[in-house]
Amino acid sequence: MALQVEKSRITNPIDFDRAGRQAGYLRAPLSRNTSGWGVVEIPIISIKNGSGPTVLLTGGIHGDEYEGPIAISYLARSLDPAKVQGRVIMIPAYNIPAVLNDTRLSPVDNRDMNRCFPGNAKGTFSEMLAHFLDGHILPLVDVSVDMHTAGHSFDSALSTNMHYLPDADMRRKTMDAASAFGAPYNTVFWGVDEGATFTSCVERRGAISLGTELGGWGRVNVEGVRIGRRGAENVLKHFNVIEGSPETVQRDGSRGTRHMMVRDNACYSFAPSAGLFEPTNVVGDAVKAGQPAGWIHFVEDVDRDPVQIDYRSDGVLWMSAGPGRISRGDAVAVVMSDYEDALAAG
Ligand SMILES: [Zn+2]
Known part of the structure; x- marks a missing residue:
């Protein structure tokens, strides 16, 4: 039985069932002093052809993490619908007020959007965004790649990441997807404050969830962009959405991904x-x-x-x-x- 999802205040121009390439803007209402009926426009691209899984690529959930938005934008401009079997939904800069403000938190409500899931249709701006992604996009999705870096908080070793999943089959499928992505490292971790994250929502809905950490310091890491662009295409290849085999040669000439874990507080x-x-x-x-x-x-x-x-x-x-x-x-x-x-x- 389908879950009842509360209607979103965000309007969506994309018909996800339609074949071909569609690009436009989600419009999220934001009443402000200079425009009571104003909206915030969020770029979204959907490419569908033939039959196959749906892969969601998201960037900019934290505003000061740039490699993902750049990598997804490249793919959104270049992916040929005729070469797709399945559906690719791309939202390169979802938390656009934070992206334009160069901050992790939203300047609208001062919230960390990645601590607002599963969100609230009638809540704050970040909660409304979270609710739309969880309730109106995720039910379509088989594989989610949510691209982050460490923002201003840290620098990060270039990596994909995933939660430790108790289900051995999902754990194996997710680790295989990480190997296909082909970052130098894949980090399996036990988060500090994970219940309200996007990853937890994807897992609750039974889809494969992969995150990334592709740099940090609020700058653009050259190798992070390369790994991010290649990783997005590698995941599409791995799930047979586009043809080809994942390419995983690292900068030092080594091949493949080293699987790691962050197990405890120590x-x-x-x-x-x-x-x-x-x-x-x-x-x-x-x-x-x-x-x-x-x-x-x-x-x-x-x-x-x-x-x-x-x-x-x-x-x-x-x-x-x-x-x-x-x-x-x-x-x-x-x-x-x-x-x-x-x-x-x-
Ligand atoms: Zn982040």
Whole structure:
């Protein structure tokens, strides 16, 4: 039985059942001082042909993460409908007020949209966007690739990511999709605050959910764009939506994706006080528990020694602090270790 979905206040110009290429704007109402009946326009592209699965590509759910929006826009401009078997729905910059504002949070309601799912049709602007994506797009979708970077918070090793899924079949299918995407790493993780994320909605609806972390610092990572563009096409190839085999040669000439996991709290190192953070490593470096992750400096004080922060587990540096000036309680390093199914399940 189909679930009853509350009507959205967002208008949608796309007929998802129609074959061919359609491009236009979702229009989300936003009453403002200068335009009581104003809308926010969100680009959306749908390409459908023949029969096959539906793949959803989303970017810009956080506004300061640019590699995904660029990669999806390239694909949206170039994908030939005649070469598609199935349907590809592309929303390159969904949280467009945040994308245009260069911020993680929406400038409209100051919310992190990726903590607003499954949303609320009558809620705040971010909740309304979340509700439309969950209630009106996801029911069509077999595979979701939601492209993120670490924004201003961190730099990230170029990676896909997924939750640890208790269902072994879905776990295997998702890891296979990650291998096809072909980032240098795929990180299986147990999130800190995951109930209200988009990924959790995709999983609840039984679709395959893949995320990415393709850079950070609010800049555009050259290799992140390359991996993102290639990964989007690789996923379409993997699910036979377009012809061809995934191409996974990495920048260093190696081939394929290293599967990793972030299993517990010991993977994170937090700042015990505010200050200027000097990291010791770049993302992708091998690190060991007990080694310094970096030092917090207090340049406003004469002769005050820096405070050392240590790694708490062995592995590869996945995330490294983005801003130089950090606050007490900020995570400054996240370490991933090689994925082991038996260990993960435990
Ligand atoms: Zn993000």
